[in-house]
Amino acid sequence: MSETGSPPRAILRDSHASRLIQAVAGLLDRPMAWIQRAVGGRGMAYVFLAPNILFFGLFVFLPIGINMAMSLTGGTNLFLSERPFIGGDHYRGLMQCGSYLDPASCREDHFWKGVSNTLKFTLFQMVAMVGTALVTALVLNRKIRGRGFFRAVYFFPVLLSPVVVALIWKWILQRDGLLNGAITLAGGEKILFFVEPGWAMFWAVFVSVWAHMGFYTLILLAGLQAIPADLYEAAEMDGTKPMRVLTRITLPLLWPNLVVVLVLVLIKAVQTFDEVFVLTGGGPGTATLMVVQYIYETAFANQVQNFGLAAAASMLLGSLLFALTMLQLWIARRKAA
């Protein structure tokens, strides 16, 4: 820290907080010095990393390993030692299909229905999410009255738990919900949103966009605000029409942020579970059943709990997410460079 940036020494010396910090630091001084003598200066880096590595190992890497082992074993027992090794049978079972385009022809038809629904959901959600977030960011980037208020309003749903979001919309959309109340009041007939497959998927996408759009709007807004204002003034002097400003200046300069948003939306969409599960329960039938819901039900909700099959499906999904995350990191690094 620079001289000017640090607080005056007198204040630091006198504050209670600093005395407490100094006392704690004093207590740690001796053991730390002892550890440093034992492991050397370079080794200290690993000492400081150790707690985090342990935490990650215990709650991330170990479960991945157990999951992998689960996917290669059979039976209904939860303990690995009691489960017989069956190799790639679960994977083969999941991939066994007459045609991958027709989930009904697959041995694990619900898995493939989940894949198909997740793909549809992802595609619709990506277009709707990026489109809405972009338009909202463009509007909020203008000097409009109450801009701060609107920025907060659009961000608030992001703070809500997915279950709360889904419950709110369930109350609005159910047979005797708010929306149907309004429709009947206007003289229309009630629509059974959760009974018609098309409507159910539409609302699953809509609610997801409503809940998360604020976050992506924020990323895009940050990108828009990083575009120097004088570029727009130069464009104005150059006689550029607004649509051309958007397509030739704003969007190309926003492109790195847009790509980050696209990949993040993609990853989130593939992972979708809680909101849609609470909202539609995957129904009607399997119309909004997502892959993650299939994994959850196969492992925990079905009468016969097939941990191995669920683990194999989650390994496949995990591989896809890993690839997408690598893509996102690559893009982010390229942007930073």
Added chain:
Amino acid sequence: MAGLVLKGIGKSFGPVEVLRGIDLEVANGEFVVFVGPSGCGKSTLLRVIAGLEEVTAGTIRIDDEDVTGQRAAERGLAMVFQSYALYPHMSVYRNIAFALENMRLPPAEIEARVRRAATMLRLTDYLDRKPGALSGGQRQRVAIGRAVVRDPKIFLFDEPLSNLDAELRVATRKELAGLHAEIGGTMIYVTHDQVEAMTLANRIVVLNKGRIEQVGTPLDLYNRPANLFVAGFIGSPRMNFIRGRVGPEGRLVTPDGKVTLPLPPGLAAAGEVTLGIRPEHVAPCSAGEADARIAVELVEQLGSESYLYGTLADGTALTLRSPLEDPARRGEDVPVRFDPARLHLFDAAGLAIRP
């Protein structure tokens, strides 16, 4: 015919009045420089002319057409920004061609105009590069090229050299002067650097607190400043000011009576006045011909000349240029003589008193 006429221009941002009652005429082909300290409103005035800011009062006419309510794009002007404002994702060629594409000119004409501008500005080898791969000077030339290629009614420059280093500034300044001589367009240039103003301008407009203090040729402003502000702003180091009263013998007497100095000949002045003299018009002399003595506090040696900073007997600061390589030392008491033909006198309100 005047290329640009400003009448009663006022501009406020909320309660803050940035420009007040600006009246100015700029003839076609003129190079006019707006100069003034930070916050004087010079950049705002340029942006008002450009159409990037709306006026709160007054009218703007370009080539006898009232353009006050017109958008920037409709005014037919081009602007070179302080930050260059080049589109970072476009090549130099695309940057220069962008406005022409907006005008929907035929591709062949766009190509011809871009190539012509690039040749003139020595950018031909860089047309495929992005702005990020150019030096500051090259970027500046691209920004100028972007303006030139449009053949605008007026070129507007907003402190275009302020991001360049000292050497490049001098070189680019010469290029701009050459460009004006070559294409002969009307140019309005904003700077806080009076050397740029003096070297480039046909006429300089000195602004202070949103008002025009004086408009004139560079030498007019240097030799005949209208008031204390202009006298102090134009010239470096700034003009010396000595406050006092006109004494019974027609000489200036400082308030404590310790210093008496000659007044400019032929001026009828009385009461409170301020005497002004530029450092280059005060010279060390022999004790017999001295008008005053200064106690030297600082000596700046610039090689070809030196500046002495000191105080008169009453404590008034005085700077003078000494042609000697080893003029005086700190703490010395130096007799000095004022060039009587170069004295300026200002009344109590700060306005120049002229014969």
